Amino acid sequence: MDRLITHIRKTINLDDSEAAIVSSYFEYETVKKKKHLVEEGQTVHKQYYILKGCLRIYTLNTKGNEQTLQFGIENWWIADYLGFLGQTPSNYFIQAVENSEVISIDKNSLDELLSQLPKLEKYFRLTFQKSLGAAQMRIKYLFTMTAEESYHHFNKNFPEFVQRVPQYMLATYLDFTPEFMSKIRAGKA
Template identity: 55%
Template sequence: MYSALYSHINRFIDLSTDEKEILASLLKSFSFKKKAFLLEQGQICKANYFVVKGCLRLYFIDIKGAEQTTQFAIENWWITDLTSFIFQKPSEFYIQAAENTEVIAIEQHHYEEMFDKLPKIERYFRLILQKNHQASQRRIMFLYSFTAEERYHHFNGLFPGFVQRIPQYMLASYLGFTPEFLSKIRAKK
């Protein structure tokens, strides 16, 4: 049932069969239809989500009322509003399914229990958070040092299949420009 997650974990640490059973007792599986919300602004984020199939996005509404996508999660990626999740404070973000999506969730009330029962998992999450932080830093650097067109071509080069999967307005929001500008870039091909 949790084979995709176990495979991902095994890229970073080794879990025994007994440890996998303990972990399984703390996890839940969910399916979400496209456009469904896992979290809305003002709610407290209750889970960290591992995407088995599909795509989720994290976004906020800016002062002009526009959606600003800050993160996507596709297969084998984690997504949460970490601040809301860890500190149990109301979120400033939304988490929405960009496609029909299947996830494995570790709920907040099981988080410390998971670390207590499975100390190796703490290392796994530390490594995942380090990779996530590095990706966030690079994204910020690209937003400030690349032109809009360079950002699109760089992202498309890294994730060519993903660019075709998500709606144009979500991709444009993530890359920091309008859907109309994205249409112009794509028309230049």
């Protein structure tokens, strides 16, 4: 759990007894590669913080193909936030891309933790504000780049990341087909 405490302490002060309170609210889980933490349609119970590994949020389009909406790695939060807030069925699948370790918290626990330790509100406010900014940029990129530009942009800005995920999965994140990615990589696009 130390990773989360360290992460929180980058934003707010937490003494050791407060850190212990935070830790007490989370559950540790491991997920094997390809396994799902949440499936589309299942009620969303939890928000996840990634300790180790890599996960993704994806959905299926009308043709049944996977579309990756988001990747998450160490020290990122991952969840269907609308589903979590409303305790409604998930709009997405959340799946491990690598064998991973996460900690999770359900909505009641989070509410309780936040009323016991209100100073954490600031940590989550800033975390969500940052994620919202990132989501805005993601939408901008989806709109303004061609397939080839997206591919080069991603390779240039997240080279370590490209090593960790299969090419076909990256294709479904950048909004084109694995076949077309092969074409780009071969320089024939």
